[in-house]
Amino acid sequence: xxxxxxxxxxxxxxxxxxxxxxxxxxxxxxxxxxxxxxxxxxxxxxxxxxxxxxxxxxxxxxxxxxxxxxxxxxxxxxxxxxxxxxxxxxxxxxxxxxxxxxxxxxxxxxxxx
Amino acid sequence: xxxxxxxxxxxxxxxxxxxxxxxxxxxxxxxxxxxxxxxxxxxxxxxxxxxxxxxxxxxxxxxxxxxxxxxxxxxxxxxxxxxxxxxxxxxxxxxxxxxxxxxxxxxxxxxx
Numbered sequence: 001x002x003x004x005x006x007x008x009x010x011x012x013x014x015x016x017x018x019x020x021x022x023x024x025x026x027x028x029x030x031x032x033x034x035x036x037x038x039x040x041x042x043x044x045x046x047x048x049x050x051x052x053x054x055x056x057x058x059x060x061x062x063x064x065x066x067x068x069x070x071x072x073x074x075x076x077x078x079x080x081x082x083x084x085x086x087x088x089x090x091x092x093x094x095x096x097x098x099x100x101x102x103x104x105x106x107x108x109x110x111x112x113x
Numbered sequence: 114x115x116x117x118x119x120x121x122x123x124x125x126x127x128x129x130x131x132x133x134x135x136x137x138x139x140x141x142x143x144x145x146x147x148x149x150x151x152x153x154x155x156x157x158x159x160x161x162x163x164x165x166x167x168x169x170x171x172x173x174x175x176x177x178x179x180x181x182x183x184x185x186x187x188x189x190x191x192x193x194x195x196x197x198x199x200x201x202x203x204x205x206x207x208x209x210x211x212x213x214x215x216x217x218x219x220x221x222x223x224x225x
Binding site for chain 2: 004032034036041042043044045046049090092094099100101102103104105106
């Protein structure tokens with residue numbers, strides 16, 4: 001069965017600092033991997049996705065993520081965080097060619113001014 | 114405007130009530146989903162509809178009844194709910210066999 005672990009429940013960074021959110025997955029084959037962001041009172045918005053090819057993927061809002069098969073990881077990064085990035089971030093994994101996504105428990109990001 | 118619209122945004126219902134949640138998408142997607150989001154728990158996949166047929170039901174209690182009359186609309190009919198059913202219910206859509214979902218803003222349900 002597929003699963004996702006986001007080991008950090010809460011992270012606080014200063015505005016302008018770099019950010020890395022961790023995601024580890026368990027899946028038997030090559031997975032589809034996603035990062036979503038959720039602002040308070042809203043649904044989830046897709047930040048970026050990895051299906052195949054280049055293991056470093058670029059997303060919206062200046063985010064990027066790197067797929068590392070050897071570590072079963074798909075960490076999200078941003079070089080300089082803005083106050084508006086404060087939100088909850090979810091990593092998700094799905095089977096290639098399938099519909100069912102499994103989400104992690106999320107990481108709540110707080111940005112200090 | 115996300116392309117996926119959920120109504121109502123907030124709902125308070127008693128345990129003996131019957132209500133329905135509505136989801137509508139105008140993205141031309143052919144798969145739709147219901148997820149339950151509770152505090153401190155992962156998103157729980159409840160139902161998947163693909164090409165208007167239910168293809169997944171994740172052991173959801175029968176007090177939740179989905180309906181997908183066409184590829185643009187999805188309903189979740191609720192009856193005799195329990196307080197532990199209070200949560201944010203999220204609808205999403207995608208193209209068949211692609212995981213890049215578009216989510217609605219959700220319905221915040223409170224069962225009293």
